[in-house]
Amino acid sequence: MLKEAEEHLRQYFGYDRFLDGQEKIIDKVLQHKRVMGIMPTGGGKSVCYQIPSLIHDGITIVISPLISLMKDQVDEVREAGLSATYINSSLSYEETRDRMKGLQNKEYSLLYLAPERLGHTEFLKQLKNVPVSLIAIDEAHCLSQWGHDFRPSYMDIPKFLDFVGKDISVLALTATATPQVATDICRALSIPDEDVVKTGFARKNLTFSVVKGQDRDAYTIDYVKKHRGQPGIIYATTRKEVERLHQRLEKENIQAEKYHGGMGADERASGQERFVYDEVDVMVATTAFGMGINKSNVRFVLHAQMPRNIESYYQEAGRAGRDGAESDCVLLFAPQDIQTHQFLIDQSRLDDQRKENEYQKLRQMVNYCHSEDCLQNQILSYFGDVAEEPCGICLHCTDNRSLQDVTRDAQMVFSCVKRMRERYGKTLVTQVLTGSSNQKIRQFRLNTLSTYGLLKKQPQKNVTEFIDFLVAHEYLALSEGAYPVLKLANRALDVLQGKAKVMKKETLVAKTTFNEDPLFEEMRQLRLSLAKQHEIAPYMVFSDQTLKELCTYLPESEPEMLKIKGIGQQKLETFGHEFLEVMKRYKTEAQQEKV
């Protein structure tokens, strides 16, 4: 049967070989076992139930938490030639009834289902007449209260499994399970230890960076400008922050959409659609955005603030590069983010034990931001995965910025904070150091301090940034509240006494990554227009990775085109011809230029 699975992989999905873990999982599923697959985002989890759905006699039910994702998922597998449908609350009574009939008549082999349905007696009654072979549970971590995205409706799944019968295969899938969460899932679904298939968690096409002690807005704007033409998500912690950042970008003439829970459903949906359909490159959003999209060509995910734990971070950052092409994940850290999350946890309705659990996760997130080790490997070890060597591409693995001794400047800042009795905020400290003489300074007689004007040769902006750096590296602390006040931390005392030095790396600048290949650009345009014709998202036509391979190998015929990764029989028939035309023209033009 595995041979058959391999043939389906080639024919429907256009891939020659299984990815790590896929074969093992499919083999177990075909043997009617209960299996758990823990694979990273982009690891190819969907194929693990889609291929069995082609082989099994009965239907495959896929339980998936987000309604907005379902239509896309179904469109996507239909493009590949599978017969699929979905049932959730967005359908009318008649539509649901027709689809249930279709299922009874074996018109579909795949059914995507919202977990809320599992409690409907009417649905369960109708399902009695549908032969089911496999139940796949996507985002299975939603089952665990220790996970970062617990959903009460997932608690109905074990009962549902009893309802459909004992000998049906079950496949739980997740990309973000800590060992604790994995154990929880296995217990709830009666999955034996030996049927847990865990692949490496590493995402080899993602480069991780943490940017600290810099002006975050300036970095973000610079970054987006340098990545023109590339789809990316900017995550912010609060709605207010999304609004603010979105406005900032617009002021810079950067086109961006926004998404957060405070917006109307229509406005949210249209923004999301423009982003998914490649009509606008940048999406500024709270973490409410993303679970509901499957867009595979997200080239960067930039976190404008630190997320609350590593699970959320890896899941959000992991939305970059699902197609396997190189992508960036940048986290902009500032110490006040810690206070924001502490506040949010504190205000939450969690019980004490779970609050403590959240605080602990937050501390691990902060450690990630402060460490100097390989960033990818730190994430892996959080998930209980051991990496043999550093990733080689993250900021820490490639950092060759030189170190500067800034001890003297730091001492001046520290003594100024001390002279000001640790009672003022960043702005006033900067003004004193640069010798500005506004009314407030005169009123508080701060111009009489011995540290007044010590750094007057430097622009205020540089001094502010330097203070940010000192805060980020915990020489200075900011008090809580609406008007945070600068205080000296223990590290600063050592520096003041000459016992320790302060070393600073050069400021981190974003790298430019325009796409300079005119053929790739032309193919992207063709993909966009075909997508519009077929009313699907561009990445469903072909992924960025497939376009890149086409640009590299320039196939000249349909059989040659079938050898390209991601091109199966049905897609070849639907889209092959027009891409072949573009490549042919390109080749002729290139040859004419040579002559």
Ligand code: ADP
């Ligand atoms: P996940 O759900 O694990 O995040 P997906 O199922 O969306 O991942 O798959 C991610 C990408 O990998 C998709 O573009 C998919 O077509 C591709 N893919 C799946 N299986 C293979 C394979 N065997 N070889 C190459 N690419 C694959």
Ligand code: ZN
């Ligand atoms: Zn690394």
